[in-house]
Amino acid sequence: MRSFLIVTICAAMCLSARADDGSDSARRLLFETFDKPESRLFVDAVIVEGDVAVADWRQGELGGRAFLTRKSDVWSIALCGGDALKDSATLERLGLSKATAEALSRRLATEEKRLPPDVVERFSKFDGMAAVEADGSHSSLDPHHKPLP
Numbered sequence: 001m002r003s004f005l006i007v008t009i010c011a012a013m014c015l016s017a018r019a020d021d022g023s024d025s026a027r028r029l030l031f032e033t034f035d036k037p038e039s040r041l042f043v044d045a046v047i048v049e050g051d052v053a054v055a056d057w058r059q060g061e062l063g064g065r066a067f068l069t070r071k072s073d074v075w076s077i078a079l080c081g082g083d084a085l086k087d088s089a090t091l092e093r094l095g096l097s098k099a100t101a102e103a104l105s106r107r108l109a110t111e112e113k114r115l116p117p118d119v120v121e122r123f124s125k126f127d128g129m130a131a132v133e134a135d136g137s138h139s140s141l142d143p144h145h146k147p148l149p
Helices: 002-019 023-034 088-093 098-113 117-123
Strands: 040-049 052-058 062-071 074-081 129-132 138-140
Touching: 023 040, 023 062, 023 074, 023 088, 040 098, 052 098, 052 117, 062 117, 088 098
Parallel strands: none
Antiparallel strands: 040 052, 052 062, 062 074, 074 129, 129 138
16 A cells, blocks of 8 residues: 555646646746845746746736746746736747747736736836846846846
């Protein structure tokens, strides 16, 4: 009986490891980078398509979307932006294939329909697009972007 239980647990662990598309790791990176005791981060969705992801986030009165890339199972945050990161044309300009960009955009739209409209509105508050450094600081890619405090 004990060996059956061990085999069952190992099989369940293997299945759950395969089922993880990397969204948990991407979510964890966002929290490690931006979550602060005085300003909690909320990550409402992480959509992974291959080695790229778009995550919806809120923090205080602000919100936005993050574009993440993965190399050798390690995620990095490339950009933060607003509505542009839900647009397949923008995702293509970031180097994604048309098929990947469209799939990511479509899946993000589906996921956002499940969220309350006032939450989704906050993702649009990020003005422009900004590159994200390893320490979480932003550098604007848009001359009209106002940096975060």
